[in-house]
Amino acid sequence: MTTPTPDNLDERVTRSADHIRSRLGARQPRVAVLLGSGWGGLADQVREPIDWPYAELPAFPELQITGHAGLLRSGWIGPTEVLVLAGRKHVYEAGDASAMKGAVRTLARLGVQTLVQTNAAGSLDTALLPGQVMLISDHLNMTQMSPLLGERGDARFVGLTDAYDPRLRQQALAAAQALGRPLSEGVYAWMLGPQFETPAEIRMLQVLGARAVGMSTVPETILARHAGLRVLALSLVTNLGAGLSAESLSHAHTLHTAQQAAAGACQLLAAVVSCLSGPPLVVGVSGAA
DSSP states (O other): OOOOOOOOHHHHHHHHHHHHHHHHTTTOEEEEEEEOTTOGGGGGGEEEEEEEEEGOOTTSSSOSSSOOOEEEEEEEEETTTEEEEEEOOOHHHHHHTTTHHHHHHHHTTTTTTTEEEEEEEESSSTOOOOTTTEEEEEEEETTTTTTTTTSSSSOOOOOOTTSHHHHHHHHHHHHHHTTTTOOOOEEEEEEEOOOOHHHHHOOOOOOOTEEEEEEHHHHHHHHHHHHHOOEHHHHEEEETTSSSSSOOOHHHHHHHHHHHHHHHHHHHHHHHHHHGGGSOOOSSSSOOO
């Protein structure tokens, strides 16, 4: 009889964390930033960078999607000490909702307390136009896939009320207000992809209360909350959903639009991350556009 091979994820997380820690020295980053399509320029703003290719970290995934560099970078953005993850593995690549589990758990092992996520998304609201950024207030897991399948015992359960931390959202709104850049909130719907949605699916998501739709972020949010991390997430709008405009959707179109809006989006993200090192900022008026 063949003996089942035990899950060695914890061992890989330990090896990854030890490898990172060996070069961190006195650095103790408490904020991590996960960069999606169009947000890669933030990595260039990190001061005094120390880099690890994902390939050096056994708990991190191998990336295959254009626009995702597969690099972990330590340094500072403003006064905030950060770990920046340049790229994620999407569920549509291999059907694995837990693809980022090792990376998220490595962050937690290193003492990270906050995960800031970014993505590119389609808008379901004609007032939310390409190039604008939406702060995610909640999500719809339309796939009903979970990265926690395979976990055992009561520890597998995690509440997702306030999955996107209200206090962090207030800080982000205040940072955007101080920058003079409009930032509105909305619900993000996760669809599996890699195909784009049909007009009928877009109408369904509108009825369900979603304001933006994309193919990522939700699995990492679940993993982060399960690991005890607070989550903040931003969507860069690259297109209107199918049926809301005449444009033809493609991954190349998404990347092109994201690249055009990248400078402004990364400026906003840097301002948001910078404010996470100090006391909460107070927003005086609603951040809704």
